[in-house]
Amino acid sequence: MNNFEYKRKILFCENIAVEEICKKIKTPFYLYSSKQILDNFDLLAKKFKGCNVLIAYAVKANSNKSILKLLAKKGAGADVVSYGEMSRALKAGIPPNKIVFSGVGKTDLEISRAIEHKILQFNIESQQEFLIIEQLAREKKIKANIAIRINPDIEAGGHPKISTGKKTDKFGVSSDEAIKIYISAKNSPYLNIVGVDMHIGSQILQMKPFKNSFKKIEKFCKELEKNKIKIKHLDVGGGLGINYSSKKIKDITKEYTNLVKDISLRTKKKIIIEPGRFIVANAGILVTKILYKKSNEEKKFIIVDAGMNDFIRPALYDAKHLVKQIKLNKDKYKEEYFDIVGPICETADVITENAKLNKSIERGDFLFIEKVGAYGSAMSSTYNSRGLIPEVLVSKNMFFEIRKKMKEDDFLKLEKVPSWIK
Ligand SMILES: Cc1ncc(COP(=O)(O)O)c(C=O)c1O
Known part of the structure; x- marks a missing residue:
């Protein structure tokens, strides 16, 4: 995490000490480094220079408008799974001809709007969805660009809940x-067959599933061409994983980008990739404050002000994220193991077990959870009637609150009490 570094034992995000931000913005909050997001994007983009590869950022990973805008300016496309995501992408300046629409449950309204915008392609996930897209395109007399998502029956992804290709x-x-x-589809004047799509899972750290699935999609494409169905785009999905641990693991980025490059050069088709986690995960931390410390014969707990409603990955996927101090007073003989837990009334509200922190940390000290830029804020909820937390973006020595805290009153306003209760 180059853009989150300790300098003289104080955590910096780019050129700003995180504790300075804590003086202005109340914890918990998400903190992102623009530079890290751009570096991650560039790492892929540079490898694909001269190839016909579209990086369609998976908006679900982090859909904040400012982040989408940063990526739009870099020329990114978008993979969206709802009209909400599509309209964010469009507002951020991502053109419709760089937007692909995935997801098993697109509503008629979402399909209609996407047809009107003339997006790059629908990634169709069922026969019924296909019929509805055809019907709506016919009604509108607008040709819809389509690809079918094939399920290659390949196991991938770091957790069964993030495997999608079986x-x-x-x-x-x-x-x-x-x-x-x-x-x-070939016979419909209102459908334009443009591609084949696939996405096998997330947090993939080995090449084998990618290699196997890429082979399958290419073979499938040849079969289509035998049936005189011409394919222009191969959408190979997202899934490239990152290292969440402090241990060294094999980095497959280069092998992955070479695989994408190869398929692009060999097939001469537009290759679409849909990375989410790879672009934003290590560009974000969650800053939280210690509320209480307590211990029993078994455990030492640190209760922080960020809960599973703010960050659900550990509870949902057993995701492991390191928790560290914003300010180190590193004397390793004074370290202890703590379970870092949130304030939510659920046993599952554990951010991490056995975090090694300095014994002397106390109520009011700040901690941070590492690599939460993907599927962090985007998956948060208002459970326990807690408002969504702020998101802050850093660029060099500037920081900006790109999402304000949702106040408890904000969501109470949406609720109405019927007259028969009053
Ligand atoms: C269709 C599709 N594309 C892309 C992604 C992004 O995956 P990742 O964040 O692992 O790159 C997902 C996430 O699950 C997805 O469902």
Whole structure:
């Protein structure tokens, strides 16, 4: 995490000491480094220079408008899964011809709007969805660009809940079913077959699933071409993982980008990739304050002001994130192991177990959770009637609150009490 570094034992985000931000913004808050986001994007973009590769950022990973705008300015496209995400992407300046629309449950309204915007492609996930897109395109007399998401039946992803490419997962259709859909799509004057799509899972740290699935999509494409169905785009999805631990693991970024480059040069088609985590995960931390310390015969707990409603990955996926101090008073003989827990009334509200921190940390001290830029804020909720927390973006020595805290009153305003209770 180059843009989150300790300097003289104080954590900096780019050129700002995080404790300075804590003086202005109440914890808990998400803190992002613009430079890290741009560096991550550039790392991929540079590798694909001269190739026909579209980096369609998976908006679900972090959908903050400012982050989308940063990426739009870099030429990123977007992979969206709802009209909410699509409209954010459009507002951020990502053009419709760089937007792909994935997801198993697109509503008629969402489909209609996407047709009107003439997006790059629908990634269709079922026969019924295909029929609805055809019907709505016909009604509007606008040609919709389509790709079918095939389910390659490949195991991938760091956790069963983030694997998406197995037959038992709800995503995509089998190659046999896809062929039938493509053949019927060929006859519609309102559908423009442009591509084939696939996404096998998230937090993938080995090349094998990528290699296997890329082979499958290419083979499938050849089969389509035998049936005189011409394919211009291969959307190979996202999934490239990152190292959340302090241990060294094999970095597959180079091998992955080479694989993408190879398929692009060999097939001469536009390759679409949909990275989310890789672009934003290590560009964000969650800053939190210690509320209380307590211990029993078994455990030492630190209770912080960030809860599982703010950051659900550990509870949902058993995700492991390191928790560290904003200010180090590092004397290793004075270190102790603590379970870092949130204030939510759920046993699952544990951010991490056995975090090694200095014994002397106390109520009021600040901690941070590492690498939470992806699927952090985007998955947060108002559980326990807690308002969504601020998001802050740093660029060099500037910082800006890119999302304000949602106050308890903000969501109470949405609720109405019927007259028969009053
Ligand atoms: C269709 C699709 N594309 C892309 C992504 C992004 O995956 P990742 O953040 O692992 O790159 C996801 C996430 O699960 C997805 O469902």
